[in-house]
Amino acid sequence: MFRSVNETSEDRADALFHALSDRTRRNILRRVLAGEHSVTALAAAYDMSFAAVQKHVAVLERVGLLTKRRQGREQLASGDVEAVRSVASMLDELEAVWRGRIARIDELLARDPAGTGTTDTPSTTTTPTTTRTTTATPTTQEK
Amino acid sequence: MPVTDITKDLDARTLVITAEFAAPVERVWALYEDPRQLEQVWGPPQYPATFVDHELRPGTRSTYYMTSPEGEKFAGYWDIAEVAAPQRFTFSDGFAHADLTPNPDLPVSENVYVLEATATGTRATYTSTFPTAEGLQTVLDMGVEEGSKAAINQIDGYLAAH
Numbered sequence: 325m326f327r328s329v330n331e332t333s334e335d336r337a338d339a340l341f342h343a344l345s346d347r348t349r350r351n352i353l354r355r356v357l358a359g360e361h362s363v364t365a366l367a368a369a370y371d372m373s374f375a376a377v378q379k380h381v382a383v384l385e386r387v388g389l390l391t392k393r394r395q396g397r398e399q400l401a402s403g404d405v406e407a408v409r410s411v412a413s414m415l416d417e418l419e420a421v422w423r424g425r426i427a428r429i430d431e432l433l434a435r436d437p438a439g440t441g442t443t444d445t446p447s448t449t450t451t452p453t454t455t456r457t458t459t460a461t462p463t464t465q466e467k
Numbered sequence: 468m469p470v471t472d473i474t475k476d477l478d479a480r481t482l483v484i485t486a487e488f489a490a491p492v493e494r495v496w497a498l499y500e501d502p503r504q505l506e507q508v509w510g511p512p513q514y515p516a517t518f519v520d521h522e523l524r525p526g527t528r529s530t531y532y533m534t535s536p537e538g539e540k541f542a543g544y545w546d547i548a549e550v551a552a553p554q555r556f557t558f559s560d561g562f563a564h565a566d567l568t569p570n571p572d573l574p575v576s577e578n579v580y581v582l583e584a585t586a587t588g589t590r591a592t593y594t595s596t597f598p599t600a601e602g603l604q605t606v607l608d609m610g611v612e613e614g615s616k617a618a619i620n621q622i623d624g625y626l627a628a629h
Contacts, residue, residue: 358600418482418603419473421511422593426486428508429591430469432498433490439497439504 343387348372349380356390357403363392366401471590480597489588496553496582499523506531514541519567525550529558530567542567555581560595574602 344350348370355361355369367377381401384390392401472485488495498504502518510516514533521529529545542563550556557580562573579594597603 358603418595419475419484422482422484423470424511425508426469426484426591429486429495429498430488432504432507433488433494436504437490437494439494439501 339387340389343383343389346380346383348377349384352377352380352401353384353389353403356384356401360400360402363399363401480600480603482593482595484593486591486593487585487588488591492553492582492584492589495589495591499556499580500552502529509533521545523547523550523552523556530563532563532567540565544569553582555579574598576602 344353351370352366355366363378363381364374366381367374370377381390381392385392385401388404390401390403392399394400469486469488470484471487472483474483475481476483498508500523502521505521506516506518509518509531510533513536516531516533518529518531520527521531523529525547527547529547530542531544532540532542534540542565543561544563544567545558545560548557548559558578559575560578561575562570564570574597576598577596579592581592581594583590583592
């Protein structure tokens with residue numbers, strides 16, 4: 325899947341990580357891993373020129389993460405499912421999202437064990453009482 | 468580490484995550500009932516969430532948005548179906564337009580959250596199912612920073628294996 329036979333595995337890692345260092349390219353890769361897309365359809369999904377999107381596609385193609393075929397006037401791109409298994413890797417990403425959420429729940433429960441939010445119970449119960457006392461004594465308000 | 472089990476069903480596009488919390492079931496349930504607590508845990512710190520409506524009652528719609536570091540807002544909604552306090556609730560989670568109305572062009576995941584009492588606190592089981600692989604992908608495309616780290620790790624693992 326890689327162009328040059330002389331490339332060392334370190335060079336390949338550099339190329340692969342460079343290809344994935346860009347957010348748009350990771351996004352394109354996710355799309356083509358889920359199914360074949362024409363380069364035109366991909367270009368329409370981003371707020372950038374067709375040429376710019378084509379360049380990103382070329383970077384992914386060079387490292388073997390994406391393959392292209394021609395159909396009439398269209399260039400169709402698909403992700404190399406052998407390289408990155410699509411649904412599996414997406415579920416891995418979702419797992420990371422959930423791990424973050426669960427860590428935050430754990431922190432919140434430790435920080436606020438009674439579940440009273442930011443205000444603590446004693447002060448909320450005393451506040452209405454004070455308000456009632458002041459309104460009930462008109463003399464205090466006049467002073 | 469509170470996460471105790473992760474099950475992925477690739478064919479059903481389902482993720483089941485089990486976590487143990489050192490707090491009673493009622494306390495964990497209270498977190499899901501209170502929009503002010505829920506928004507502290509829903510989005511990653513870089514994308515803080517704000518719940519606009521949230522009641523956790525059957526037939527209600529919760530709405531929220533997440534704000535990116537650049538100030539861009541991503542809105543979503545929960546259509547709450549079943550609620551059995553303090554054990555279980557089910558909801559559809561979808562994307563919304565800027566005015567918080569559902570965007571039917573984007574995927575909707577089906578979610579079941581279950582809380583059970585244990586000797587040390589609460590076991591929570593979160594099940595999320597996506598209608599299609601495309602839908603799952605779109606969800607991940609909506610600016611989830613935590614996800615890209617896992618994507619990089621995946622590539623790292625691939626390189627090590629080849």
